[in-house]
Amino acid sequence: MNKILAIAQNTFKEAIRDKILYSLILFALLMIGSSLILGMISINIETKVTVDVGLSSMSVIGAVIAVFIGINLVHKEVDKRTLYSILAKPVRRTEFILGKFFGLAFTLFVNLVIMAIGLVLVLAYVKGQAYSRGQVTEIHASLFVAVFLIFLQLLLITGIALVFSSFSTPTLSAMFTLALYFIGQFNADIKHFGVEAGNVAVRMITSGLYYLLPNFGNFNVIAGVSHGKPIAAALVVYDVAYSIVYLAILLSAAAMIFSQRNLK
Amino acid sequence: MIAINIHELTKDYFVGFWRKRRVRALDQLSLTVNEGEIFGFLGPNGAGKTTTLKLLMRLIYPTSGHAEILGKPFDDVAMHAHIGYLPENPYFYDYLTAEEFLAYSGRLFGLSSTRVKSKIDELLQVVDLKDARRLQLRKFSKGMLQRAGIAQALINDPEIIFLDEPMSGLDPIGRREIRDLILGLKREGKTVFFSTHILPDVETLCDRVAIIYKGKLLGCGSLTELLVGDSSAIEMVVSQFNYELQTALRLIATDQNVAGNMLRLTLPDQAALFNALDAVRAHGGQVVHVHPLKESFEDYFVKLFANESISKAP
Incomplete structure (x- = not known):
């Protein structure tokens, strides 16, 4: 456990000493800030626009960070041979994979917290402006639940990137991971298609794909939250359970593939 | 006592994209290394030295054969707490300082933080990197990296130290320092297994050597045993x-x-x-x-490879 923690901390250290991360966070904060301008041209729904743009920015930039750090997690260490001195020590390859995952998970968590603080500050400003016009707007707790669901989604993306990173090159890993990320957004449609098609064979294939491919549809609550709608507790429970199971499968796969590998 | 026992270790690689070809990098290597000796693993570039070390370190897996280190199978994870390894041309995390890198290495051995701290102070002194402890590894020269690599291999006070080409790319002063370091390790009763293609290092350091060429063991023994040849001249x-x-x-x-x-x-x-x-x-x-006239090790080496290529000729 201590070894996994050491590897995770080192992964986090590497991420925060990389300048690219800061430019991405800065970009996300600028996007969140830009919602102010969008809010100006949308009278009376400033809060809605700010929440919508803010959460979407967090989700997209978070995904970019997860993909581009995730695909390099293992590959970079193999390529630069920094792994040699690590794996010769009493460290199992599974421990290495888990350490890498938790390191990036913590990096993403810190990023989301920074972006969430930015969003709350912008919202507070918008609220102040509205108050001066005699309107009352609320910052709902569901905003933070939405951020939590974005975090779960990012963990899944990290897991996917890690699986590809354990055997493939960064370019291919990025393509596969991004493809799965986009497919995952519309996964529910695949199942619907099968149901609508009415053909048993098609329905079996589509439902097979539905369970195999990641399903991010249930994590996307941004539209509802921006309209001030609460998030059903059952959905959150379902998402947490889904993430745990799906991640367990992804991490086992990554660890298994990586354990078999001959390092070049 | 026997520190390392390698038994018919073989490694095949498959090269090519469509039609995979089998290339034997290591061919039934068997040898033993005694406790407390400096053992030189010698051969030209591409002979299979690094392959052997990578096999023993579990970085690659053998096609057949096995090996024991300290009486345990080479892939026993717990056994690896008692050995140290310096990879060839070591690359380390360039964003870490020397101190952080050693601390990380120590934690991977499961050492307590107080133990790691005192060990870091001691090792930075030994490898002469005291002034560079807060410098990021990206700013290190090749010699400094090599010394940092040796320090991380010693952080757990290992019984056996595996060094892959520890002198390559170093200037004469750097080589001298590494040589003194290896002799120091022997004085402490440690076993040192190092690979090299630099002959003078072997002559001055090793108790016993093994010579490997194209994946095959050509000879193994003490230098006096190997160099009997023309000594009557x-x-x-x-x-x-x-x-x-x-x-x-x-x-x-x-x-x-x-x-x-x-x-x-x-x-x-x-x-x-x-x-x-x-x-x-x-x-x-x-x-x-x-x-x-004693045959120089270089003469022996050259003669050995000449014989080997003649016997291989059709």
Whole structure:
């Protein structure tokens, strides 16, 4: 456990000493800030626009960070041979994979917290402006639940990137991971298609794909939250359970593939 | 006691994209290394030295064969807490400082933080990186990286240290430092297994050596055992020689050459030496020195590979 923690901390250290991360966070904060301008041209729904743009920015930039750090997690260490001195020590390859995952998970968590603080500050400003016009707007707790669901989604993306990173090159890993990320957004449609098609064979294939491919549809609550709608507790429970199971499968796969590998 | 026991270790690689070809990088390597000795693992580039070390470190998996280190299977994770490894041309996390890197290495061995701290102070002193402890590894020179690599290999106070080409790319001073370090480890009773293609290092350091070429073991033993070859030959140098003496000696010596006012002779055996001494006395020459000709390790090495390529020829 201590070894996994050491590897995770080192992964986090590497991420925060990389300048690219800061430019991405800065970009996300600028996007969140830009919602102010969008809010100006949308009278009376400033809060809605700010929440919508803010959460979407967090989700997209978070995904970019997860993909581009995730695909390099293992590959970079193999390529630069920094792994040699690590794996010769009493460290199992599974421990290495888990350490890498938790390191990036913590990096993403810190990023989301920074972006969430930015969003709350912008919202507070918008609220102040509205108050001066005699309107009352609320910052709902569901905003933070939405951020939590974005975090779960990012963990899944990290897991996917890690699986590809354990055997493939960064370019291919990025393509596969991004493809799965986009497919995952519309996964529910695949199942619907099968149901609508009415053909048993098609329905079996589509439902097979539905369970195999990641399903991010249930994590996307941004539209509802921006309209001030609460998030059903059952959905959150379902998402947490889904993430745990799906991640367990992804991490086992990554660890298994990586354990078999001959390092070049 | 036996520290390392390698038994018929074999590694095949598959190369090519469509039609995979089998390439044997290591062919049934068997050897033993005794506890407390400095063991040189010698061979030209591409002989299979790094492959062997990577197999023992579990970085790649053998096609067949097995090995024991400290009496445990080489892939026993717990056993790896008692050994240290310096990879070839080490690359480390360049965003870490020397201190952070060593702390990370120590934690991977499961050492307590107080133990790691005291060990870091001690090792940075040993490898002479005290002034660079807060410097990021990206700013290190090659020699400094090599020394940082040795420090991380020693952080757990290992019983056996595996060093892959520890002297490559170092200047003479750097090589001298590493050599002293290895001798220091031996004094502490540690076993050192190092690979190299630099012959003088082997001659000055090793108790025993193994020679590997194209994945095969060519020889293994102490240097005196390996270098028995032509040791009966004797070199004699004579000064104040005249033409008659030179002619007389030409009949006795197998090789003769003149350098300045010195005549250098190679004599095949003791009998030839006595004859040569008689000739020198008769013609009034002066003996400068006489000493037995020991085959240099380089000669042995070259001869060995020449034989190997002849026997391979169709």
